[in-house]
Amino acid sequence: MGTExxxxxxxxxxxxxxxxxxxxxxxxxxxVGVLLVAVFAIGLGSTDGFGSADNLAFAFDDIVEVAxxxxxxxxxxxxxxxxxxxxxxxxxxxxxxxxxxxAGWAFEAIVPVVLLAxxxxxxxxxxxxxRVGLPSLAVTIGTLALYRGLASVALGSDAVTGFPxxxxxxxxxxxxxxxxxxxxxxxxxxxxxxxxxxVLHATGLGRALFAIGAQEEAAYFAGIRVKRIKLLxxxxxxxFASFTGVLFTLRYGSARADNGLxxxxxxxxxxxxxxxxxDGGKGTLFGAVAGVLLIGVLKNLLTLxxxxxxxxxxxxxxxxxxxxxxxxxxxxxxxRRHRRxxxxxx
Amino acid sequence: xxxPAEDPPPAPAPAAPVLALRNVSKSFGAVRALHEVxxxxxxxxxxxxxxxxxxGKSTLIKTLAGVHRPDGGQLLLDGAPVAFHGxxxxxxxxxxxxxxxxxxFPDLSIAENIFMGRQPRRRLGRIDxxxxxxxxxxxxRRLGVGLTPDRPARGLSIxxxxxxxxxxxxxxxxxxxxxxxxxxxxxxAETARLFSVVRTLRDEGAAVLFISHRLDEIFELCGxxxxxxxxxxxxxxPLAGLTxxxxxxxxxxxxLDDLYPKQDATVGEVALSVxxxxxxxxxxxxxxxxxxxxxxxxxxxxxxxxxEVAQAVFGVDRADAGEVRVDGTVLRPGSPTxxxxxxxxxxPEDRRQRGLVMEMSIERNIGLxxxxxxxxxxxxxxxxxxDRAADWALRLRLTYHRLADAVGVLSGGNQQKVVLAKWLAxxxxxxxxxxxxxxxxxxxxxxxxRLLSASAADGLAVLMISSDLPEVIGMADRVLVMRExxxxxxxxxxxxxxxxxxAAAAGVGGRAAP
Numbered sequence: 001m002g003t004e005x006x007x008x009x010x011x012x013x014x015x016x017x018x019x020x021x022x023x024x025x026x027x028x029x030x031x032v033g034v035l036l037v038a039v040f041a042i043g044l045g046s047t048d049g050f051g052s053a054d055n056l057a058f059a060f061d062d063i064v065e066v067a068x069x070x071x072x073x074x075x076x077x078x079x080x081x082x083x084x085x086x087x088x089x090x091x092x093x094x095x096x097x098x099x100x101x102x103a104g105w106a107f108e109a110i111v112p113v114v115l116l117a118x119x120x121x122x123x124x125x126x127x128x129x130x131r132v133g134l135p136s137l138a139v140t141i142g143t144l145a146l147y148r149g150l151a152s153v154a155l156g157s158d159a160v161t162g163f164p165x166x167x168x169x170x171x172x173x174x175x176x177x178x179x180x181x182x183x184x185x186x187x188x189x190x191x192x193x194x195x196x197x198x199v200l201h202a203t204g205l206g207r208a209l210f211a212i213g214a215q216e217e218a219a220y221f222a223g224i225r226v227k228r229i230k231l232l233x234x235x236x237x238x239x240f241a242s243f244t245g246v247l248f249t250l251r252y253g254s255a256r257a258d259n260g261l262x263x264x265x266x267x268x269x270x271x272x273x274x275x276x277x278x279d280g281g282k283g284t285l286f287g288a289v290a291g292v293l294l295i296g297v298l299k300n301l302l303t304l305x306x307x308x309x310x311x312x313x314x315x316x317x318x319x320x321x322x323x324x325x326x327x328x329x330x331x332x333x334x335x336r337r338h339r340r341x342x343x344x345x346x
Numbered sequence: 347x348x349x350p351a352e353d354p355p356p357a358p359a360p361a362a363p364v365l366a367l368r369n370v371s372k373s374f375g376a377v378r379a380l381h382e383v384x385x386x387x388x389x390x391x392x393x394x395x396x397x398x399x400x401x402g403k404s405t406l407i408k409t410l411a412g413v414h415r416p417d418g419g420q421l422l423l424d425g426a427p428v429a430f431h432g433x434x435x436x437x438x439x440x441x442x443x444x445x446x447x448x449x450x451f452p453d454l455s456i457a458e459n460i461f462m463g464r465q466p467r468r469r470l471g472r473i474d475x476x477x478x479x480x481x482x483x484x485x486x487r488r489l490g491v492g493l494t495p496d497r498p499a500r501g502l503s504i505x506x507x508x509x510x511x512x513x514x515x516x517x518x519x520x521x522x523x524x525x526x527x528x529x530x531x532x533x534x535a536e537t538a539r540l541f542s543v544v545r546t547l548r549d550e551g552a553a554v555l556f557i558s559h560r561l562d563e564i565f566e567l568c569g570x571x572x573x574x575x576x577x578x579x580x581x582x583x584p585l586a587g588l589t590x591x592x593x594x595x596x597x598x599x600x601x602l603d604d605l606y607p608k609q610d611a612t613v614g615e616v617a618l619s620v621x622x623x624x625x626x627x628x629x630x631x632x633x634x635x636x637x638x639x640x641x642x643x644x645x646x647x648x649x650x651x652x653x654e655v656a657q658a659v660f661g662v663d664r665a666d667a668g669e670v671r672v673d674g675t676v677l678r679p680g681s682p683t684x685x686x687x688x689x690x691x692x693x694p695e696d697r698r699q700r701g702l703v704m705e706m707s708i709e710r711n712i713g714l715x716x717x718x719x720x721x722x723x724x725x726x727x728x729x730x731x732x733d734r735a736a737d738w739a740l741r742l743r744l745t746y747h748r749l750a751d752a753v754g755v756l757s758g759g760n761q762q763k764v765v766l767a768k769w770l771a772x773x774x775x776x777x778x779x780x781x782x783x784x785x786x787x788x789x790x791x792x793x794x795x796r797l798l799s800a801s802a803a804d805g806l807a808v809l810m811i812s813s814d815l816p817e818v819i820g821m822a823d824r825v826l827v828m829r830e831x832x833x834x835x836x837x838x839x840x841x842x843x844x845x846x847x848x849a850a851a852a853g854v855g856g857r858a859a860p
Contacts, residue, residue, distance in 0.1 A: 202725045204717030211714055215703040221662055221694055222714045222768070223686040281705060 028275035028327055029287025036294045043301045050304055053181040059300035060293075061173035061183045061251070065090060065244040065260060067292045068189050069267045070274075071196040072237040074288040076136070077271050078200065079233060080213035080280025081129065084140040086241040087263035088147035089121050091256075093245020095151035098160030098255025107164050114242050121147055122238020126231035136234075144264065151257035160255040171250035185247055197285040205229065213280025269316055270295050273323035295319065363388050363425070364553050365410065365441065365522050370419035372405055379405040382419065383579045385572050387522060387553040392544060394564040394585070395557045396597055397574035398787035403557055406574065407524055410555070411443045412436030441522040442515030446530050446785075448507040452500035457482035459499050460514045485513040489543045505536035512543060523547060524555045529563055530785050533648040533813070534848065541567050559787065560814070561590045575599055598789050605788065606820025607796045609803045613823070614638035615673075617807035618690070618776040620659060623668030628654035629831040632668070636776065636807040641798060643822035644811045646851045651831040652811045653695055656778050659809075660692040661685045673775055686715065691774035693765050695781045695811070697758075701765040704754035708746055709735035711753045712768045738767035743793060759790030766797065777801065780811045795821055815844045827851050 043050040050056075060067075069086045076083055093114045100110045121143065128139040169175050173183050182190070200206040211219035212226055220226045249255045274291030276283030295316065302312050363386045372380040380402045387393055397403050408414045409421070412430030420427045423439055430436045450459045457478045458465075466477040482495035491509050493502075499510065508528050515523055525544070529537045544554055544567060556568055564571060565585055572582040573596040580596045594605075618636040623629070629651035636642045644652045658665040664680030671677065672688040682692075694700040702711050713720055713731040720730045735749050742763045746756060753764055762782065769777060782798065783791040798821065802808050812818050818825055825842040827835040827850040835850035 198725070204721055204726055207710060207714065207717055207726060210710075211703045211706065214705050215699065217700050218703045219714075221682065221692065221700040223682045224714070225683055281703075 029284045029290060032274055032287055032290040032294060036290050036297065039294060039297055039301070043297060047301055047304050050301065053176075055300070055304070057176050057181045057183055057186075058173045059296055060186045063266075063292065063296035063299065064183070064185045064189055064251075065248050066263055066266045066270060067186075067289075067296070068192060068240060068244050068247070069237075069263065070270045070288050070292045071189075071192055071285075072233065072240045073267050073271050074274070074276055074283065074285055075196065075200060075209055076233050076237060077268075077276045077278060078213050078280060078283055079209045079230065080216065081136040081230060081233065082140065082268070082278075083122075083125060083136065083234060083237045083241075084264050084268075085121070085125060085143040085147050086237060086244075086267060087260045088144045088151065089118055089238055089241035090245040090248060090260035090263060091258060092121065092147045092151040092154070093118055093242035094249045094255045094259040095155035095245075095257040096242075097163075097246055097249045098158070099154045101163065101255065102158075102160055107167060111246055114246055115239055118238040118240070118242020118245070119235050120238070121242070122235040123231070125238065126234030129234065130227040130231050148257070148261075155255065155257045157257070161253055163250060163253060163255075168250050168253055171247060172253075173251070185251070193285065193289055200285050209233075210281055213277075213282075215281070265320070266295060266316060267292075269320040269323070273319055275323075275327070278324065291323070363422070366422040366425075367406070367409070367416075368420045368422060370406075370409060370416045370421070372409060372414055372416050379577050380409070380416075381577045383574065383577070384419075385579075385582065387555060389521070389551045389553050390548055391570060392548050392554040392556055392568045394568035394571040395555055395574070396561075396564065396571055396593060398597055398789055401574040401597070401787075402577040403574060404526075405577075407443060407526055407555075407557070410436065410441060410522075410524060412441070437518055437520075440518070440520050441524065442512075442518060442520035443524040443526065444508055444511045444515065444528055446527045447504060448511045450499040450502070450507055450510060453498060455496050455498055456493055456502075456510050456513075457495035459510055460485065460517055481517065482513065485516055488516065488546075489513060490546060491539065491543065503536065504531045505533075505540060508532075508540065509543065512547075516547075520552070522553045522555070524557075526557050527559065527785065528556075529558055529560065531648070534852075535647070537563070559785065559791075561593060561788075562816075564593070565590065573597055594788060597787075605792050605795065606817070607792070607799055608641070608821055609799045611639035611799075611803040611823075613640050614805060617673055618659070618809065619671040620655075621669045621671075623655065623658060623665050623670065625654060625658050625663060625665050628658075628663075629828070632828075632833050634826055634833065634836075636809050638775070638805045638807050639802055640823045641802050641808040641810055641821055643818040643825045644809060644828060645813075645815070645818050645825055645847050646828035648813060650828040650851065652828050653780055654831075655828070656692060656780050656809070656811055657694075659685075660690055660778060662692070686772060689773075689775035691715075691769035691772055691777045693769055693777070693779040693782060695784070697761055697765050702753050702761060702768075705752050707750045708739070708744075708753050708756070708764055709749040711764055712738055712771055715768050715772045734771055735767070738771050742767050742770075742797065757787075759786035762786050762790070762794065766794065770801065774806065776807045776809065778809045778811075781813065782810060783812075783814065783817060791817075815847060818842070818847060819844060829853050 073083065073086065096114050096117055097110055100113065101107065125139055125143055128134050129136045170184050176183055177187050200209065208219060208224045208229055211222065211224060212229065216226060245259065248259050270292035271288050272278060273294065274283065274287030274289065276288055298315060299312055302315065365387045367383060367385045369382040369384055370380055371378070371382055383402065383406060385406070395403050395406065405414060409416055412433045412435050415429065421430065422428070428439065451462065454462070460482055461478050466474040468474045479495045486493050486495070489509060489512065493506060493509060499507065502510070512523070528540060532540065548554055556564070558564055568585055570583065571585050571588070571593065573580040573593065575597060615638050616635045617638050621633050623632045632655055644655065646652050654663065657663040659670050661677060661680050661682045661684060669676055672685070672690050675688045677688055678684040698704060703714070709732050712735040716734060717726065720726050720734065732749060739746060739749065744763050744767070745760050753761060756764065779798070783794050786794070798808055798810065810821060819842055822842065823839050825837040825847055826833055827837070827847055829851055837846055
């Protein structure tokens, strides 16, 4: 699909722009994939210990919550929505896990309750967006604060530890799937990523998501249940977010209300870096996964090279700005060149 | 921006043209949009530009407006060659373009819109609101319309928005006014008012270039017509003595077999039954039936509530009361999904916002209404999706490059065909079409009519909303007329004429229906 040749002479500027932007979006995710491979190769060549199985297991495990959250976030952004409350829901999930554990609940009973809380939080987001009609950005800025606040109410500033060893062992990066350097959470992410890719790119629901993101009214007029689908997306996102709360708690062996603070930025950075258009309607899941892996590999490389955490935050921020900006700059540049070519007598 | 003339200025023409194109060519990549086209606009003249979609009208307008620069040929302003480096140059030269759908700032007043960015100032740089209002009122008087300068632009009808744009053009001392399909969304009365404004400007000495797909308007308003076809100049001639048929022949380059190929169909069972449907503030107590094989037109002025009825029938708007049945099944109100399942299809009026997802491919747009059927084991089968699109593209004689191209790259007429394909592919028993041929060229229009007629003959029940009276008269078996949210008349094919439909729609001369 990437071979948009010049054979088709566009009849007007809008037409040229449309196909260019589309062609670019198609190539952007591939570019991020290539960049990922390149950074990986540079890492192997420049940094001792980067390529070791232990380090790779750690590197991927280190960002697994962000990666899992990037999956429903991709679906949301494709549908023209966003959920900024995911990291707060992670924190709430972690705090609830800790509070209930303190209260003497069995871990097996805690998990369903936490997931239910996540779904309920997602339902609130979705209800405010679809029934009250508020923009998702505004709604989830509000619930970002709300859910983090509830997490603090649930657990205060305590840290709860001492979760059952068998679950903790499942999550930590020293346990890997036999014969690979993948940890079980990373393996789970891989399975979820494949499922999400199928939903987005091969099902009717996926088609509907693209249509909603590109032109919501036209989707509605085509009989697509726009509100129901959006509501479902927010609920699934809440579910995923609370699950990452449990996962994070197990991996670090510590439940805290401020777990995952600021992760929403990493998640959104990954998704946008992967070429998902923030205006909705464009992108591939492959791009989002490549984006999240790129951020993970960079983070790991910076850590290995003893670069301060603050710098890592700056790098993530720059990547986010660059990923949103670059395709637009390129599109504007190509368009200008096209117009110049079209305007000057040949 | 007046370049020093390299050639000696041409000999002055008899009526001193204000703006002219001489042998202008313009290509985009391999597509030659204009090929050695000449056009002369004289003061005090309304000049029509005719041609099918894709004939080069838009490119010509954009060349005059400074958006495009010609590859070859010359642009002459007052007889001297000029080069416009952008729309601002054209505007400064006194050329204004009024588009079909003006873009005003909705929260600013009419006066502020007109003087945006160049308001008269008082001391300390404060805007002199009184001067702005006064100048706007003067412009409105000059145009002979009663728009209040302080009124916000939000909520103005498209007709009034165009008047504001014209006033804005006048405030720039425009001498050339280019109107690109200004009447497409106007009612009869609004069109009449616009025309009187245009005539006022013409009598003041402005040159007007008028583009419309409606031939009757061209004949009513214009003195000369220039016809383009495939980017070439076909003729530039006075309209007096020209017949509509002759003009159509110039536009399409062939005799157009009947524009309204209505077949007589056997009328069958009731397919759509609407009972006492009401939506507060839009329409009230609307009841009618459409039978298989029938084309029923829903006529009326813009704002009479026709689109609102169609949307409530399909369920995108929720009716407050009443009932809709399709093939005997009562539809759940407010659910397009239920309406589709029952066999209803709606081709909406606004195809760019509602009919199509412009950046999606042709095949996916056509597939969007059939995601259920295109599925195997929960996954969309791309081969089926493509087959469905290819099949309907062929049946509707769609012109396209690849089915994977974004639907937005197609011409308006072809986009409308995709909307029709998307809905006919659902195999509906009732098709509601809202302004099915608005803004599409006369050739495609005839094809759409043929398609509707053939579909009805195959047993489809068609409800057609149209503001195009010849289309209503030419295509409908029955005409329902709405006025101010109520159904006021039902005219059978025999007694429906433009006069009777218009009389019922405007509420003059008593009820036209028995």
